[in-house]
Amino acid sequence: MNGLALFLARFQFGITAFFHFFFPPLTIGLGTLLVIMEGIYVFSKKEEYLRMTRFFMRLFAINFVVGVAAGIVLEFEFGTNWSQYSAYVGKIFGSPLAIEGLFAFFMESVFVGVMLLGWKRLSTGAHWVSTILNALGSPLSAVWILVANSWMQTPAGYSIGKDGIPIMTHFWRVVFNPYFLYEFLHVVIGSWEYGAFFMAGVAAWFLIKNNKDIVMRKALTIAVIAAVMVAVGQIVLGDLSARGVVRYQPTKLAMMEALWHSQKYAPETLVAFPNNKTQSNGPSVGIPGALSMLSYMNPSARVMGFDSSIKYVNQKYDLKLTPSMFPPVWIVFWSFHIMMYLGFYFAVLMIIALIFLFNGKLLESRKLLNVLWYSAFLPLLALELGWFTTEIGRQPFAVYGLLTTANSVSPNVSDLEVVLSTLMFILIYIALAWLAIFLFMKEMRERVSGKDEISGVITARNEAVTGKEVQS
């Protein structure tokens, strides 16, 4: 396999997976919040919650459809670009993808249609049930997609057949492979975090313009409370996930922490400039012993460095990997660290917002509302960086210990074909991203100019709501 073909296949998969993942987290996060908003409406019958639901559902629909369209590409890319991978692990890896279609994606897609277009067709309760089923479908999709991905991280439940190809021996061990629960919870909570930040940011954007907007005031309250819970929970889960890496993927941990040589009292490096050639970090700042402490609850514990982790993996899986086959450590280090710093920032920001909310000062603080709006999409950055960490950090493996990425590429697809199709994907995805942002901002502006969330007609509603609010 030549290096160019491998690079091209990786690049195309990277671009398409990166773009696809702009959307599913909001489908999961906002989907759950829609259930909450509509649920409050169903039980309280207060019209502002119906308006809130209908407005956020219009934003949800844009996000949903682009995510689905870009996701179908990934379902087939294993076959088009990674045929050796598909032929080698298909007996195991295909099953979670098929089950995802059967038990999750169908439910999500059928009920998204019912939910978006069925307002006049269903009773209030039945419509809410559709919203719930749609919102259950997307995390359920995540379950099976992450079964597939976590199996690539920590393969289990298989044996090697006569022809040297792994076959599934225990279905539930494939599903509950060691990394599955960490990965699933980390991703789904990250998605809720993004959903809550998105909702808070959007509400803040409207409140900066008109802080009497009763629909958005209530939306902000729901979003901030949700965001605090998930942002704090995510820090705990992030820690658990990293400890899973310590146990199962020593090479990834060494790259995440830019730890070149095994040592006791290993530092948690905060800033570094890792260089694969010299195997050193340049000027760096770290907390001595903190990595040992985080990894093993013991500051003097020995943590495996980059060089010895490669030796360990070679010995364990009977391989001959060399350091030159591994990715640039700085990418993994910084992806992981920026994600981690963002995670702390999210928790601090939302705790401050919550305090302001309880003191009744949040609506007066334009500064904080602006920060919330500017932070609305930051969890998405953290989510993508998390994928960089886990996917680049897994290299040079496609399936950890079992199959290298270099041995996964389709042998029969020419470099030119991949280049042409990648260019086309880039063009289409730039257009899609631009259209999605354009339509998102259009919905926002139209609401400011008085578009009614329920009928869709531009009315003098804003003044009416403002008037009511002033009286009460």
Next chain:
Amino acid sequence: MSLDLNILWFILVGVLILGWSVMDGFDYGVGGLLGFIAKNDSERRYVINSIGPVWEGNQVWLVLGGGAVFAAFPLVYASVFSGFYLAFMLVLWLIIFRAISFEFRSRVSSTSWRGFWDASITVTGLGLSLLFGVALANIIMGIPLNAQHVDYQSLFSLLNIFAIVGGLVSLSMFMMHGSAYLVMRAEGEIQERARSFALAFGYAFVVFTVVFLLISPVFAPRLLGNSFGIAGDIVPVIMLIGGAGVILTAKSRSEFLPFIFSVIGIIGAVISIAASLFPDLVPSSINQGYSLNIYNAASNPHTLFVMLIAVLFGLPLVLIYLFYAYIKFGLKVKMDDSSY
């Protein structure tokens, strides 16, 4: 030959392809018709809303079919999609544009914006309908799989005469199906126009199918010479019965029967292809021994068994969801403020 897991999976994949071609098929058909059947924006909205609440669900058949082939016959998944690389990329781009067109179209009211997405819905509907047949005709002919089951060929070798006729069969089939669907779900003028389209595409489908069958001994002898003998040769006749039924019932102004016969035509097409391939899945045009069949391409029995259980539980659920969505939106299209 006893009924084993591999044969069951062959049948199941056929059922999924059938689900896809019947349910996503009329979405493609209605999409392809959009540019011709509707005269103004409100008519176009009406046509789009005939599939509005259900196209998203219908599209999952494709994803499920892809996943099922990956799980049950991973070597087919690996060989076919890499072998048809650029053709398959084209399919993916069409699917992307089709999906966003439905959602984006109604968001801006300018004529040029809507015109662009309407054109996109039409072109993607026509393109996907055509490529379905092109791909399957190539598979029936056999593709140049080598001893490692790898297929090295270019995009252009997919466009041979037999495949083009196959593409015209599927194009007319899905257009006929979409027209028949609109006859069932539309009222007034749109229904009248749909009826004449159903008639025209019914004739086209019968003619192209006959041509396809007549030239098949030259290009793909297995289509009429499959392992089921006479019974296998009769199966393609079901396609013709479906097409003729659509023509006759459209003339007699029935609202439901054209759709029923259109479904029969599609069932005939899927069974014909399945019968001509069995027990192969992807015949090799180089050497019959290099072909992928339901045994050498399959997953191990444990996977096949687990997935069979999954399908037995999951497929009824899917049908319940779909049934619910269809009955909630009623037989005749009605527009309201949440329509596209």
